[in-house]
Amino acid sequence: MGDKKVYRVLIGKPGLDGHDRGAKCIARALRDSGFEVVYTGIRRTPEEIAMAAIQEDVDVVGLSSLSGAHMELFSEVVDALKKHGASDIPVIGGGIIPEEDIEELKKRGIKKVFTPGTPMEEIIKTFRELCENK
Amino acid sequence: MSNHPKYKEWEEKVLSKVLARFPERKKEFKTTGGLDLPRVALPKEIDDEYLEKLGFPGQYPFTRGVQPTMYRSRLWTMRQYAGFATAKETNERYKYLLEQGQTGLSVAFDLPTQIGYDSDHPMSKGEVGKVGVAIDSLADMEILFDEIPLDKVSTSMTINSPASILLAMYVAVGEKQGVPREKLRGTIQNDILKEYVARGTYIFPPRPSLRIITNIFEWCTKNTPLFNTISISGYHIREAGSTAVQEVAFTLANGCTYVQTAIDAGLDVNVFGKRLSFFFNATTDIIEEVAKFRAARRMWAKIMKERFGATDPRACMLRFHTQTAGHTLTAQQIDNNVVRVALQALAAVLGGTQSLHTNSKDEALTLPTEDSVRTALRTQQIIAYESGVANSIDVLGGSYLVEQLTDKIEEEAFSLIQKIDDMGGVISAIEAGFIQRQIEDSAYEYQRQIETKDRIIVGVNEFQSKDTVKVPILKIDKEVEKRQVERVKKVREQRDNSKVEACLKRLEDAARGDENLMDPILEAVKEYATIGEICGVLREVFGEYRD
């Protein structure tokens, strides 16, 4: 049944930041591009997000943080996935992230980082590519 | 001027009193070219419609402003929101801002403080000192206001769920400085309802949260009469993506909920009503924003008088703080943000704001540096001292367009408030997801317009430039969290822990009963109980809210 593969992604907000406008907009835009999007809401620990990603068997995890805690929180999601044997699920992130942090985040296993003003289309394209290459 | 009897009445009864107490900044106000500027320009013929809809400044329904002389007597308070790292660093920034001519303080707390976790709580990891200053106990608060005389400044604190605790700490710091409570001036945000729909720093479920807020209203009336007990905030609702109409409607609907709860608790609307303040967003759409501020003032006056039966005109005044719109700042070509902020600040002043925060150009990327904060403050000073718009009142009043939009916003916002009332009020509307969905829909539509270029954002989807400019970044050192964690541990070691326990027990008993929580919290704070401990007790009693 259903020979066309439907991509599943998770949008999560690790940490205490409650600004979810961007996360919700992206979730909607992904849905409108045919993705199934699991949204886990605000104020979640990296471990909770990772476990949800595993149970939902998503193809990509997208994280958002605007509070400046991205360094710790994004890489902890990557680590938690690894700990639970799911390091094959790629993690990407977005938010108020200065240029100099991006390289370091990539070193820590975050596949791609988006800053404010990135066109939605570009973000969706990245999700799609990561899903297809999985 | 006018010979209309109502105008004469206003001059005699309202204006002259205020002029006696707050003389205007200059004897006469003129344009740069030397032309006379009237205090407030009026239509040639004052008719009933004018009197009903606009009236005179400082008089019901306050459409043209809440004071009869507005900025001719006193400019708005220039209040830059600031706070980062630990109390020590933030204290230095405050002193710098005061030296630069800022006239009020505005405290930004970090997220653990706002959500009632101590810096060493597992959920605080990575967040300590990031979006604001980390406060765990009175020990931090003492440093935050070190050498800042609390009888001279007014302090606004962006704190909601734990507002009672931070207010208690402020009172305690005041006492240590020898400043009596009744002289303290400032504002606590204390607006929990918008947290559930737009900002996310809630702790407890709605009902106990409303009880705490009512406790604060009651306690402040008796103890800190100059403190604004709440800042009912549309700012974050707008940031989350709402339209201007939704911003007004949801904010005033929240306001109605607080007023009704306080009335139900037996408080006098004419007393606590005077200490309510508001907080709005100013975007770059100048005309819509000016109309929004005017409509909000008129609506609130009507609501307080007609719905809640307030008779004191001061309880019908919508006094508000404004912050320029953070969501309009772009990470691309950040110098453009200075221009955006200037237009937004102008909108706020033309709309009659009582205080103003101007964002710094680099805030789409990072915490603002000292330099960029100074430019933001200078923007306000240029509007105040060079533009001339502060020399006459409601300078856009009477514009066909502005009046038409003011009416339209009022009409649409009232109908949205009616819808919420029909659903059983704000809390029901939140529980049903109605308000959240309305905001999300608007946010998505706004984004869609940007994607399709229906809406042009200069430097983002049009007029892009290739060259990237290196922006100096203010980064919070990792050491900050480590230091703060050590600090709170040390505080717990050095205080009298048996006293702390007794205070927390008393607080728990008060929370389980219906005693006002402010005094038990103040006692606990003075014994250096931490925010996490106090909120822990309340979490135990009230439970935690989850979206």
Place this chain on the structure above:
Amino acid sequence: MNIEQIIKGIKERSPRAIARAITMVENGDVLVEDLLSSLDKEAIDSTMVFGITGPPGAGKSTLTGKIVGYCRKLGKRVGVIAVDPSSPLSGGAIHGDRIRMMEHSLDMDVVIRSMATRGRLGGLCASAGAVCRILASSGCNPIIIETVGVGQSEIDIVKIADVTALVSAPGLGDDIQALKAGLMEVADVMVVNKADKPEAQMLAVELNEIAREKGTEVILTIASEGKGVDKLYHVMEKIYLENEKKGIKQQKRIEYRKKEITDWVIEMIRSDIEKKIDSIDTDLDKDPRVVASKVASELKDVLLN
């Protein structure tokens, strides 16, 4: 992860293996039949499947989250299938129900999976049935299927459940009226959530009349505070056990089995049917009903020979 690892992993309750197995069902993986044949029949037979349905805003996911919490207190391992409608335009979906169950994310004995209807007519029913069997084989008992009570596919899914609770709440207006027409037929128990609201009593009285006719119960809950959740759980369990004793449960499962097989068959031959239509539907002047008869009779010929 290969198929053996997945089969073994389900028995060992590995979250990753369970998740992978469900994806295999969802995506129609070539090895899915090997997987489903390996499942634990006994566990499947003895697992209670509860349906939670009702209009948007009634508080279903909060209630489901609390039932999960209550089951965990009783030491039960729980499975949750949260169903959301797919967008008819894009085919995508947003699953937000997990938000109200996130407190259980780190609990290895709570397995939550979101599923979209994916526009499959009845097809979701088939998928969800298979997912139920995977969860049951991994030791989940009970399994809760939570779905919005509007639209046909959601009513279908209730057929998988042994016991279905219909959740309503005061202040939802017209949605309740719509419910009366459809879902009340299938409800084994009715829930009035947000019972602390003043209008809740009125709603309960109204529903009580219908419930009495049907011989069911109306239960008041305040999901946000966890009130009434224990009672709801025990009533559903009681109905399950009674139906099992009377053989009603078994009968229902056999009916559902037939429906699931039918759904799978139709889904499996859908593309053949479409091909057949393409070959026969050459004269656009003919009425579609006439063409359908012709396609059907030719297919029947093949089937009966």
